[in-house]
Amino acid sequence: MQNKASRTAQQVALFRALETARGHDRVFDDPLAVRFLGGGYRLLARAAKVRPVGLRLSRFIDTRWPGPRPSAVARTRLIDDLVLESLGGGARQVLLLGAGYDSRAYRLPGIERVAVFEADHPATQAVKRRLIRGAVRPERRRHVHFVPVDLLVEDLGEALQRNGFAALEPTVVVWEGVTNYLTEPAVDQTLRRLADLTATGSRLILTYVDRRVLDGVIDAGPWPEAVKRQGEPWTFGFEPARLGGYLAERGLRLELDMSTRDAADRYLEPLGRHEQAATFYRVAAAEIQ
Template sequence: MRDDSPSRTAAFVAAARQLGALLPPSAQLVEDPYGAAFASPVFSRLLERRQDSLRPFALIPGLSTWILYMQVRTRVIDDALRAWIEGGGRQVVLLGAGYDCRALRMPELASAEVFEVDHPATQARKKSILTRMGARSPSHYVTWDFEQRPMEDLPDVLAEAGLDVKRPTFTIWEGVTMYLTDAAIDASLRAIRAWSAPGSQLAMTYFAKSRITRPSFVTRAMKAVVGAVGEPWKFGWTPDELPAYLEEREFRLVRDIAMADAAYELLPTEMARHVASPDRRFALAAAPESIAVVS
C-alpha cells in the first residue's frame, strides 16, 4: 500500500468475489453482493444489470482462474469459520480486513463480535461505500497502520475496542502474509497469539516459498502487477517448515492444503482444473488445548 491510499489489491479481491455470480451455478461457492462496489460503483451497477451478457467473460482463461481461485479461497475460510461458530465461538478478528464483508453476508456471525483491523484509508473507503449502499456493518472497526505501529501494541488496542482476550477468538489472516517481511510475520503471529485464548483458531492463506523465489512466467507477471501498485510479494513458507514455525510461536497446525486440492473438493472437475497452482495454500492453526489435529 502506498502512503495513505486505500489498498488496491483489496479492491481486486472484493470484485473477484462478486464476479463469482457470473460462474455456472455449480461453481458459485460464495455469495457476496458487496464486492464489486469496492472496485467501482459503476462496475457494481453494470454487474447487477447486465449479468447475463457478462457471464461468458467469467470463463475467459486467466480471468476464470482468478475468479475460481477467489471462490475457493473464500469458501475454505468460510467453512472453517462456520464450524468454529457452530462449536460455540463468539469472537472474530479480521486482520488486514480489506473489503471483507463476512460480517454482513454470513448470518452465522449475527451472534458474534467481529473486529476488523486495517489501515485507516482502506477502512474509511469501506465505510463510505457501505454507507452509500445502505449497508451498515455490525463490525467493530479498529484502525491500524501496520507499517507505522508495532504489532505488540495491537492486542491492547483490540482489548480497548472490546475484544475479550480471555475468550476464544477466530482470527482470519487472508491474503496478507505474502506482502509482509520475515520480521513482520513473526511479530504478527506473536501478537495474534497474545489475544488467542485456548480454543482459539487462526485461519490464514499463504504462498509456498517457491512462488516468491522461483515464479512461473504467469506468476512473474502477476508479481509485477502487484509490485507496480505498491504491494509487492515478499514472503512465503514451504509446507514442510510451517508446522515447526507455528509451534515456535505457540500455535499447532491443524490443516494445511493447497488451494488446487481444495478446488477439487469443492468444484466440479472441469472447473477445479483451472485452480491448478499448488503454491497458493490455506492453513488452519489452533492455540494449545483447543482442538484435535485433523487430516
C-alpha cells in the first residue's frame, strides 16, 4: 500500500459511524468510528444522527455503490461475535492484523482483560494512534499494544515479538479488510507465520474477496473500480470452494465461510432491514492446528 493513511479504512469507519447513528435498529455500537473521520466524512456522520438524514444517506451510498456499506456492517457484527466467542473459549490475547480504524480493542465487553495487539501499516497506524490518544482515556487503552508493520516487506513475527506478543499463546486473530490488497506471497507467508506463532486451537478470522471478481467471472459493480481510482486496487482473492484446502496446507482448519449477504440475513433481516450485502465479500474463521 502507499505510504499514506488508507482511504478505504476511512470509508469503513464512515459505514460504522452511520450504523451507530441508526439507534434502536443498529446491529452494533461503535462510538469511536466518527472520531476516525475527517472533513466531509465527519460532517456526514454527525448529520446522520438525525435519523431521516442518516437513512437517506445510507440509501444514497447503496444506490451509487451497491453492496459495500451493508457488507461492512454485517461483517463487523459477525466478527464481533466470533471474537467474543473466542474470548469466552479461553483466548488470552487478540491480534488485530491490519487493524485500520477497528475499535474492537476499546468497545468489546471484556476485551480489556487480555492483551490486544494492533498491527498495521505505519502510515495508517500513526493517524489512528493520534486519534485514539484524543478519544480514549489512558486507563482504557493500557491493554493495547501498537505494532507498525508493512506485510509486503517486513516479517510479521519479528514485528510482533518486538512489541511483546507472546508466542504459542491461545490467540484470536482478526484479519479484516486486508487480504484483497496484498500479493499471493504475502498472504501465504502471513498465514504460515500465524500458524507458527499461535497456540493450537487459536482462531483466525479473515475477510476476503471472491477470486472470480478479479478474474472477471463475477460482476462486482462499480466498487472495485472506485477503490482502484483511490490507489488501493484489489490484488488478491480466494475461490471459496478451494479455501479449505488452501488453509489446510498451511496448518489451519476451516470452521466457517460465509458471504456478507448471508451475514446480513442473520443480523439485518430480523430487524426488518432488507439491505443487500454482497456475496463476493466473505468472512472465514479457521482454527490453528
